[in-house]
Amino acid sequence: MASDIIKDLLVSLAAILFFPGGLFLLLCGLLYEWIDRKLLAQLQNRIGPRWFQPLADVIKLLAKEEVVPEEVDARLFIGLPIVALAGGLTAALYVPFAGLAPSHSFNGDLIVTIYLLSLLSLCLGLAGSNTLDRFSLVGATRTLTQLFSYEAPFLLALLGPAFAAGSWQIQEIATYTETRWLLLSQPLGFLVAVIGLMGKLELPPLDAPEAETEIVAGALTEYSGRGLAIFRLSKGVTLILGLTLIAAFYLGGVSNPAFFFLKTIALLLIIVGLKALFARLRIDQSVGLWWRYGTLLVLIQWLGMFLWGGVMT
């Protein structure tokens, strides 16, 4: 009996620490970051990094001294990146990753997951406003402004499939979409979800919060060494979880590992293409984009769904 409990515990621990959560997720995040960087480089007529470059970057950053600036709350400064990464890793428990069923599941875990994923932006904003650096402050303001603008449309876009499946449990929605490509019935929701993910990760053209030519590195200007490495890792985790959610909800499910990688990488290709195509939006322009078009598109989508539901019954 006792050995069974220990065995269960070990299995869960392995699931959280190594596969599919934890280490495997981090490495996948790095792999996707490499695909992103390499493809973007190719699209921009550059050569791009070698396959181990993101890992090498993280190792180098972890080995570097972490400078804590004067007059900041050192506990917050060190703790925030860890909270951001922890949020991403916890969210991974509820997401059907690499074709496996999520290790935890309860009714309403979709909302919890979305909020855990938002921890990244929140931590970035707090990290920026924790320092006295003016670039960080402007960056933090922009990060939080962007959070408040993309979050509602992004949430609504992910609730569309939930509405169609009649459940707020990721596992059930994923089972429902396994046989249906919701991309076909909810194209607007898909579009908003993809761009919402880009906003969450502050990717170009929605990278005003870390616009290099204006505010250096935005909220992360003062970060070096370990903190920066962990923030980068948590961005990787958020990227992969976001891709998984969108692929599971809109692209006909991810229960097959091969399809999982195929679909998430295809989605990544779309995002990289968008990154290469556009000039950076100013923060007021991206807020306008979200509230004027993003939200409107999702609402039109919802209206269509309600009307269609009415017609069918």
Added chain:
Amino acid sequence: MEKVQTSRSFTVPIGPQHPALKEPEHFLITVDGEIVTKAVVRLGYAHRGVEKATESRNWVQNIYILERICGICSHIHATAYCLGVEKLAGVEVPPRAQAIRVLVAEMERIHSHLLWLGVAAHEAGFDTLFMYSWRDRETIMDLLESLSGNRVNYSVNLLGGVKFDVDDELARLIYDGIDFLEKRTQHYLDVVTSDAMFLQRTRGIGTMTRSQADVLGTVGPTARASNVYRDIRVEAPYGAYGDFPVKIVLDERGDLEARFVVRIKELFESYRVIREILDNLPAGELSTRMPRRIQEGETVSRVEAPRGELFYFIKSNGTDTPERIKVRTPTICNMMSVVKLAVGHQLADVPMIVVGIDPCFSCNDRMTVVDRGQGQRQGWTWEALRRYGIRHYQRLAR
């Protein structure tokens, strides 16, 4: 680090070290939220004492040193200097040499404008355009290298002529390169005038009216984008521009988009002039004899650099070294417009407005000794200036 003020407005320092700036310069931007309420510029981080250095070198050595004032428009500096010195010496330069000078100047303009296009796109976060325009710029860099052996400081000019000739093989290479670039430039013109996302960052941003442009004393493409008729190549043709006239490119709008359009349209004009020169390259010598000592006198030499009017004042005292050389680069004329235009715009637009004048900071740094009515006249020697510079930068570093 200075403490942030408690009120909503605070200052964001752009520079001396900042990713938006390729050279050290200090812009102190006061923002209220995201809106710029005040902008101050502080020059002088890359002062090199070039003017002073010329006074202790002879006329020939000075070509070398003046060509290094700017890393982008190096040839035009040497051209302005050589034209001035030749005027002082009363030497007539062979027409073939004049034509080759203009040829290289226009090739340099192409490389400078394409470089600017990339930098400006990068400031707007449009890195794809940045990478593409710099890739195409390699074409003209390779051509300049095959002409002179150098990619940046071509050293084409001599006092009394040029060093390098253009033969048929090279001319064919240049024709081919220009044909390729013309196609690409048309594409870039389409992009900057039709890409909706990019236009959001350029249309109506940093608008300078014609009267503002006049009052602020802007020069070059920055002024021409505000419909100011100001181009030395047209107004006072020098070198071979008399035989190969350029059409002035103007735009009425005065915003960032207009500055993109003017510079890109000038590229077409450069392509046309280069083809015309290669078609009708005058035969003859490449250089003529110059005296070692230049007769006493002073002169002014004006040329159109890629960034605008470049002004040289040259004074000779009859020896083999100049008495005084004064250089006024276009960036210093345009710099005030940045400070003026930035106010009222968003912080995100400031790097775009700065880069809109195509700044070249190390060219524009000057040192002025202000004498507050004490009436002391003080001559600085090269050694004194050097010691002062070392002390000054040590103080800045502390």
